[in-house]
Amino acid sequence: MKKIITKDILEAWLDNVRPYAKDGKVADYIPALARSNPEDLAVAVVDLEDECVSAGALESQFTLQSISKVLSLAQALLDNGEDYVFERVGMEPSGDPFHSIYKLEQLNPSKPLNPMINAGALAVTNMIHGVTPDEKVGRLLSFIHDLTDDQSIRYNEEVSSSEFGTAYLNRSLCYYMKQHGVISGSVEENLDAYTKQCAIEVNIHHLARIGAIFANEGKDLNSGRQILPRHLARICKTFMVTCGMYDASGSFAIRVGIPAKSGVSGAVVGSVNGYGGIAVYGPALDDRGNSVVGLKLLELLSNRYDLSIF
Ligand SMILES: NC(=O)CC[C@H](N)C(=O)O
Structure with missing residues (x-):
């Protein structure tokens, strides 16, 4: 994966999708989330060898929601x-x-x-x-x-x-x-x-690594230890496909085609079997509660690198 997705590419794409943040709104029904900065955008990709490529506000911490x-x-x-x-x-x-x-x-x-x-x-x-x-x-x-x-x-x-x-x-x-x-x-x-x-708090790298372990059928990326049995990892990924993006899961499956889960903090994690984990953070949300920038960026990545599982 690192051969094709470089930091330069991720940075350029983050800049491309940055303008979309203004189409969304940060979640304000949880008072502490209302203070998030919609300009804080980050993306990370972790492959099955535990190599990470990332761009944007890498120091940002956000909650899993x-x-x-x-x-x-x-x-x-x-x-x-x-x-x-x-x-x-x-x-x-x-x-x-x-x-x-x-x-x-x-x-x-x-x-x-x-x-x-x-x-x-x-x-x-x-x-x-x-x-x-x-x-x-x-x-x-x-x-x-x-x-x-x-x-x-x-x-x-x-x-x-x-x-x-x-x-x-x-x-x-x-x-x-x-x-x-x-x-x-x-x-x-x-x-x-x-x-x-x-309210468990992570950064973009943590989140992409979680996606990568699900993509690695529940096995640790370095030791190969089975952290989660394969069939349970599979159940989780199937729910990510059918329900992971709330009531926008159908259109997400068609446009992006990656098992993914979003949270109202503006984070999204995707997991592509045999490939790795992708995480995007952008706190401005659409009316379904999904990160506007996250959806755009995942769509670009999926189309460009042919990541749809379908
Ligand atoms: N969609 C979400 O991320 C919702 C999580 C949030 N903690 C809630 O229960 O409202």
Whole structure:
């Protein structure tokens, strides 16, 4: 990959897509995210030999937000196995916005449609082993330390408490699911764990490396150690294709064709089997909650390097 994608190319392309940032808006429903700078753009590609090519605001740190849903799903699957997890959360795209409560009420039995919408992710967090929220998040962080090869990654307390204080919709989803027996225990503690997982803070290189390990079928890029069993990596990537870009997953699959997951911080991670991981950061979002610059850049990269899996 490094033979064809160079830093110069990534820098030139970042400059090409920079003007699109003005078409989006940073997320402001989480107060701490409203202060992000829409001009901070970054891109990184990590290949299966762990070589990284990157450009832009490489020092920027950002929170995973919904990208954490892929990792919490992996953790819940490791902890409980597929049968347990998929008895409680479905496998189908919802076609609704990520925070929608609509289908929960329509479906009988009430069960979130998939782990990438908030309802499903809140149910998945509930399944991660650990007595306290910090124990759950600590276990998820250890998994992320393995994926990134960086033990220093933590969650950003300002972002997690800012979301925790204003997460009325996510609270409603939890209470609804508790009523219907989808989640158990304290709703406040579940929300505490969820908002902390969403506030896990990384840089662009970390994120591209996570994508590369999924592309490497769950194996560490250097040691070859199986961090995540291949079939679980495959389940996660399939959800990234069908639900990873919220209710824009269909058009993204057609235009870009890369298993990918976005978050309202403006980050997107893509994973191309046998090729590597691609991460883009640009906090200005479109009306679905996807990074405007991220979508443009991934489309350019995919078309230019023929990365579509289809
Ligand atoms: N789409 C997202 O990134 C949403 C994550 C955010 N923490 C929320 O639950 O609202």
